Amino acid sequence: MGMAIEDMKDSLRRRGIRLTRQRQILLDLIDKSGQHLDAESLYQMAKERDPKLNRVTVYRTLKMLKEGGLVDELDLMHYGGDQHYYETRLKQEHAHIICLRCGKVEEFFGEPLQKLRRQVEAHFGFQILLARTEIGGYCSHCQVLRAKEVKDLTAVSAGARRG
């Protein structure tokens, strides 16, 4: 972070893409926010810096960054709807672990991911451009709470059955 934004700007300049005021704002927000922004949140944040900035510009910018390989697009198992989430491509490849109860997202780096990548390349002669691993379930905290919820639900429906 911090450095990343300059790398992104360079990459855009090299490709002759104009660094408009709007794009500077959006790049800056993506860079320092750190993680997992969706278009709408990014738009809300951007509007505070420039109230005239349009939602459409956010979509167009994200699309451009994605196509330029500067950000990765995630779904996070569609927790919270069908929108997409974005993160800069600074880090090493990682999996996203999302709790389907509280929504917390963890990142997992580790050799199985690299090994998978190498095996796929070797096995299929495939040229990998994008890779995404998303894992959904319950985090250690929510497993307990979830068990309790299920118990309560059972009690309620048993009650209903009794009349």
Added chain:
Amino acid sequence: MGMAIEDMKDSLRRRGIRLTRQRQILLDLIDKSGQHLDAESLYQMAKERDPKLNRVTVYRTLKMLKEGGLVDELDLMHYGGDQHYYETRLKQEHAHIICLRCGKVEEFFGEPLQKLRRQVEAHFGFQILLARTEIGGYCSHCQVLRAKEVKDLTAVSAGARRG
């Protein structure tokens, strides 16, 4: 396959879910089509067997099967739009390898996936319910064709620059 549809029906019956004519059609199509159907194709196929069957019923059925853990939902890197794809959950966990040029989808089974799963469970104390790995790029066939396309593009734009 072949067996799978009975397993699915049993699972539904056990949960007191009705096996309507429409659901039988949809289950049957999902079962024998084998792979990677999106709601619209499934709807088109189902309409041939029952012209009155509604698109909404397809969505409702897919949602139910997904929530019951009988099918998995995929995005296939949004190749071909933002719709979702579905596959039955018979097979062992696998990654989907999708060619961004020709759209061909390969499946990769292999120990890195199981290892990843075990490590995530151990590392975060996470209870995994769903896991999805999607890899996008160019298949061995398309790598060649893609190189040619890029060359042609370059020639065209050089021509344009020359006037």
Added chain:
DNA sequence: GTTAGTGCAAACCTTTTGCAGCTCT
């Protein structure tokens, strides 16, 4: 001065919802 980029409005695509009527068990 050009050409790329922006804002606005309107369209688009996929999926969901409300409700009246039908059907499975």
Added chain:
DNA sequence: AGAGCTGCAAAAGGTTTGCACTAAC
């Protein structure tokens, strides 16, 4: 009989497009 399911129509949510105007280089 009655809850569960379907079809229809309409809405919702997220994203893209056409076009006239503006700004970056």
